[in-house]
Structure formats: C-alpha cells, structure tokens
Amino acid sequence: xxxxxxxxxxxxxxxxxxxxxxxxxxxxxxxxxxxxxxxxxxxxxxxxxxxxxxxxxxxxxxxxxxxxxxxxxxxxxxxxxxxxxxxxxxxxxxxxxxxxxxxxxxxxxxxxxxxxxxxxxxxxxxxxxxxxxxxxxxxxxxxxxxxxxxxxxxxxxxxxxxxxxxxxxxxxxxxxxxxxxxxxxxxxxxxxxxxxxxxxxxxxxxxxxxxxxxxxxxxxxxxxxxxxxxxxxxxxxxxxxxxxxxxxxx
Amino acid sequence: xxxxxxxxxxxxxxxxxxxxxxxxxxxxxxxxxxxxxxxxxxxxxxxxxxxxxxxxxxxxxxxxxxxxxxxxxxxxxxxxxxxxxxxxxxxxxxxxxxxxxxxxxxxxxxxxxxxxxxxxxxxxxxxxxxxxxxxxxxxxxxxxxxxxxxxxxxxxxxxxxxxxxxxxxxxxxxxxxxxxxxxxxxxxxxxxxxxxxxxxxxxxxxxxxxxxxxxxxxxxxxxxxxxxxxxxxxxxxxxxxxxxxxxxxxxxxxxxxxxxxxxxxxxxxxxxxxxxxxxxxxxxxxxxxxxxxxxxxxxxxxxxxxxx
Numbered sequence: 001x002x003x004x005x006x007x008x009x010x011x012x013x014x015x016x017x018x019x020x021x022x023x024x025x026x027x028x029x030x031x032x033x034x035x036x037x038x039x040x041x042x043x044x045x046x047x048x049x050x051x052x053x054x055x056x057x058x059x060x061x062x063x064x065x066x067x068x069x070x071x072x073x074x075x076x077x078x079x080x081x082x083x084x085x086x087x088x089x090x091x092x093x094x095x096x097x098x099x100x101x102x103x104x105x106x107x108x109x110x111x112x113x114x115x116x117x118x119x120x121x122x123x124x125x126x127x128x129x130x131x132x133x134x135x136x137x138x139x140x141x142x143x144x145x146x147x148x149x150x151x152x153x154x155x156x157x158x159x160x161x162x163x164x165x166x167x168x169x170x171x172x173x174x175x176x177x178x179x180x181x182x183x184x185x186x187x188x189x190x191x192x193x194x195x196x197x198x199x200x201x202x203x204x205x206x207x208x209x210x211x212x213x214x215x216x217x218x219x220x221x222x223x224x225x226x227x228x229x230x231x232x233x234x235x236x237x238x239x240x241x242x243x244x245x246x247x248x249x250x
Numbered sequence: 251x252x253x254x255x256x257x258x259x260x261x262x263x264x265x266x267x268x269x270x271x272x273x274x275x276x277x278x279x280x281x282x283x284x285x286x287x288x289x290x291x292x293x294x295x296x297x298x299x300x301x302x303x304x305x306x307x308x309x310x311x312x313x314x315x316x317x318x319x320x321x322x323x324x325x326x327x328x329x330x331x332x333x334x335x336x337x338x339x340x341x342x343x344x345x346x347x348x349x350x351x352x353x354x355x356x357x358x359x360x361x362x363x364x365x366x367x368x369x370x371x372x373x374x375x376x377x378x379x380x381x382x383x384x385x386x387x388x389x390x391x392x393x394x395x396x397x398x399x400x401x402x403x404x405x406x407x408x409x410x411x412x413x414x415x416x417x418x419x420x421x422x423x424x425x426x427x428x429x430x431x432x433x434x435x436x437x438x439x440x441x442x443x444x445x446x447x448x449x450x451x452x453x454x455x456x457x458x459x460x461x462x463x464x465x466x467x468x469x470x471x472x473x474x475x476x477x478x479x480x481x482x483x484x485x486x487x488x489x490x491x492x493x494x495x496x497x498x499x500x501x502x503x504x505x506x507x508x509x510x511x512x513x514x515x516x517x518x519x520x521x522x523x524x525x526x527x528x529x530x531x532x533x534x535x536x537x538x539x540x541x542x543x544x545x546x547x548x549x550x551x552x553x554x555x556x557x558x
Binding site for chain 1: 421422424425427428430432433437439440441442443444446447448
C-alpha cells in the first residue's frame with residue numbers, strides 16, 4: 001500500500017548546487033490534490049531546476065520530495081512517471097521525425113507493460129492509437145495526426161507537448177512555460193485547454209505570462225534565488241509587497 | 251511492385267549456386283555472414299544510438315568458444331554451438347552493464363577497450379588460444395546429417411540462418427520495444443519522463459545484439475574452419491561499423507548492402523588493386539559526401555525524386 005497523504009506533492013527543504021552555484025537554497029512546498037499552482041520568479045530563480053528535481057532529471061543535494069506521501073527522492077524519472085507524475089518541457093522535446101499520433105502513443109505506451117513487447121508492433125494495440133487520437137482531438141490537432149512533428153507550427157508543437165502529458169492521465173502534471181512563444185490566439189487555445197484539465201490532476205505550472213497564468217491559478221509561489229519568497233492564495237501573493245518588489249517591478 | 255521485387259530477390263538468392271561458380275558462392279556466403287554481423291551492430295548504432303567500436307568481441311568470442319570446444323575438447327557441434335551462443339550472450343550481458351555506464355563517446359571508448367582486452371587475450375594466452383597461429387583444422391557441422399562442406403550447401407545453410415536473423419531483427423525493431431528503443435535514441439530524457447526505463451531498454455538491446463553477433467561468429471568459424479585473433483581486432487569492428495554507416499544505419503537494408511560493399515571491395519577489388527583499403531576509404535568518403543544518410547536511404551530518396 002502506498003502511504004496516504006493530504007498532499008499530492010510535497011517538497012521538503014530541497015537544496016541543489018552546481019559546484020559553487022546554489023540554485024536551490026531551500027525550497028519547501030505542499031500542494032493539495034487538484035490544486036492549480038503557479039510558480040513565478042525572475043529568470044534564474046530556480047523554477048525549472050525545481051521541476052527537474054521533482055521529475056527526477058536532477059537529484060537534489062539534500063531534502064525530500066514526496067508524491068502522495070511516497071518519498072520519491074531516490075527514484076528514477078521513469079519510476080516517478082509510474083506513480084502518476086508527468087511533465088512538459090520549456091524547450092520542446094518531441095520526436096520530430098515521427099507523426100503526432102506516434103508521439104502521443106509513446107506517451108501512452110510508457111505506462112503500459114506492452115512497452116516491453118518484442119514481437120508485436122505498437123499498431124497491434126489498436127486502443128493505443130484510438131486513445132492517442134482522442135487526446136489529439138482534445139488539443140485540436142486530430143487533423144494533423146498523420147503528419148510528422150517537424151512539419152507543424154511552433155504553437156502546434158506546444159500543444160503536442162501537452163497532449164503527450166495529458167494522454168497519460170497524470171495525477172500530478174508539471175507544465176514548464178506552456179505558453180512560451182505562442183501567439184495571442186494560440187495562447188487562449190492553450191489556456192482553455194489547461195483550464196479543462198480534470199480535477200483529478202494536480203497542475204503545477206511555471207509561466208511568465210501573468211495575464212493568462214493568473215486566471216488559471218488558485219495558489220501562487222514566488223521564487224527568487226532558489227528560495228520561496230511568498231507562498232499562498234493567489235490574490236494574497238499578488239498583493240504582497242515582496243511580490244511587487246521581486247517580480248512585478250512596481 | 252514491392253512484392254515482385256522481394257520475390258525476384260528471393261529467387262535470385264535461392265538459385266545463386268545454380269549459375270554462379272564456387273568463388274562467387276563463397277563470396278556470397280561471406281556476405282551473408284557479414285550481413286548478420288552488421289545487422290546486429292546496427293541494432294546498437296542505428297536503432298539505439300549506441301555507437302560501438304567493439305562489436306567484433308561477440309563474433310570472435312563465439313567463434314573461439316566453438317573452435318576450442320570442438321577441436322580441443324572433442325565436443326559435438328550441437329552442444330558447442332549452444333555453449334558458444336550462451337557464453338557470448340552472457341558476455342554481452344556483462345559488457346553491457348559496464349559499457350552502459352556511459353553514453354556517446356564514453357560508450358564507444360568502453361566497448362573499444364573491452365574488445366581490445368579480448369583481442370590481447372587471444373594473442374597472448376597462447377596456451378588456450380594458440381596465439382598468433384590461430385586455431386586451425388576445424389570442421390563444419392552436419393545439421394540433420396547434411397554435409398556443409400560444399401560451397402553450395404554451406405551457402406544455403408548461411409542463407410537460411412541469415413533469413414531467420416533478418417526476420418527476427420526486423421520484428422524486434424518494429425515491435426513496441428523497438429519503438430521504445432528509437433524513442434530512447436532520440437529523446438532519452440523525455441522517454442524517462444514518460445515512464446520508460448532507458449537503461450534497461452539499451453541493455454536488453456545490447457544483449458540481443460551480442461546474441462546475433464555470436465550467431466554470425468559461429469557461421470564465420472564454420473565457413474573459415476579457422477580462427478585467428480584478427481577476427482577480434484578493432485579493424486574487424488570498424489569494418490562492420492563502416493558497412494553499417496555506408497549502407498545506412500537505422501534501416502534494415504542498409505547494413506546488408508554496406509556489408510556486401512565492404513566485402514566485395516575487400517575480396518574482389520583486392521585482386522586488382524593492392525591498396526584496397528585506400529579504395530575502401532575513397533568509396534566511403536564518396537558515400538559520406540554524396541549520400542550522408544547511407545546508400546539505402548540515399549538511393550531511396552533519389553528514386554522517389556525520380557518517380558515524381
């Protein structure tokens with residue numbers, strides 16, 4: 001049995017340094033199931049580094065990370081994925097020569113035992129393709145399902161990033177700047193997409209576009225120099241003087 | 251159209267001994283053996299993104315085990331083949347654990363170092379391997395009582411094994427696992443975040459490639475009835491790598507074409523040009539410059555453009 005916890009994700013006194021450069025001084029977070037948390041902070045505040053440690057791409061020097069009460073600090077990224085963690089990347093990380101459908105199907109395959117299957121092709125599992133196309137439909141890209149990722153526009157790639165993560169029906173979803181580089185139209189598309197993510201999924205998002213991101217968030221964490229500066233309900237954090245000082249610059 | 255081509259190729263391969271002389275039949279057998287070897291290396295290089303410069307280890311060790319067991323310990327070919335393949339695969343499992351501590355250049359260096367150790371052992375442990383003299387006076391097996399001593403019968407035997415090997419590796423790379431492998435080659439970080447275990451996927455592929463490398467080694471020693479440390483050398487590994495890259499890594503046809511090219515140059519051109527290595531170098535240079543993806547993908551592209 002996995003231990004139960006009232007938090008979906010807990011980060012406890014996390015520390016990470018690259019040589020002499022301390023990128024995570026001490027970060028503690030507690031995020032409830034179903035919460036929409038926005039993480040903000042100036043460039044170099046350690047936001048992506050925090051995500052990398054939560055997803056397991058980087059190991060912290062000290063501290064703990066718990067997913068639904070299970071300590072995952074020592075687990076590999078793929079083991080965390082099987083516990084319901086999923087993420088997107090700030091820099092688009094897709095399989096460029098493969099079709100959109102193949103990309104999303106890989107997301108589905110990753111959590112299924114059939115990923116070890118050595119004599120049957122992926123296409124044997126028809127439900128994978130059906131599921132992948134359904135997810136592509138929710139992000140409005142079904143008509144491009146047969147195209148390779150390299151053929152589609154930047155904004156569409158952002159949505160494939162999202163589709164790959166959403167297809168996994170994660171319990172905790174980390175979104176690293178899902179709106180970066182998008183046009184206004186695309187921005188509102190992705191915004192409603194994120195808004196429509198079911199409540200079973202806890203969403204933690206790094207985003208600079210405050211106008212859009214604040215509408216999606218319930219709680220906000222402000223990071224600076226690898227520390228939590230302010231943490232709490234959205235309006236309280238925005239009204240806080242330190243937020244203005246560090247981030248909003250007014 | 252595709253099926254007609256495949257049927258024609260199959261007929262040509264099957265009937266080759268009826269119209270070709272022994273020299274060409276033997277050359278074809280050698281190409282088949284080199285093709286299995288290149289295909290197995292291609293699992294690592296082309297589909298796994300793991301460039302190995304030590305793949306001759308599997309060919310050489312399988313050949314040596316079979317040679318020593320049949321000649322020195324008087325074992326039959328059946329048990330010797332089983333022990334040889336099992337031993338080689340176990341060695342691949344161990345080498346994989348060591349080499350996969352690194353990726354990229356580090357991986358290449360470790361595979362190179364491990365194969366150099368084996369090559370050195372084959373040279374220096376002359377009490378066991380007979381050193382520079384090699385192990386001679388070997389016999390070919392007689393599966394189901396059929397003698398493989400004639401050029402044609404050995405060719406058909408090699409063709410059968412190669413066909414099985416080709417199909418098995420084709421199924422492997424087009425399976426779900428093959429998709430995982432290609433994913434890990436292209437975006438290892440993303441694959442890990444999606445729930446795939448990149449290390450395990452690479453290691454299983456490494457062991458599978460070692461297994462087929464061992465199979466090609468068995469055929470190699472059956473064909474030559476002789477084994478020498480050079481079969482474990484870096485040159486042997488590099489020639490196969492050259493074939494894979496020239497033919498087109500990450501394709502199924504590429505390594506076969508590449509292996510054939512290297513062997514043809516080696517066996518055929520060397521009769522006319524003394525410095526055939528130079529010729530090989532020039533051909534390779536030409537391919538890299540004109541068809542950077544390799545012969546098979548490059549020609550495919552040309553044909554598609556031509557048909558438009």
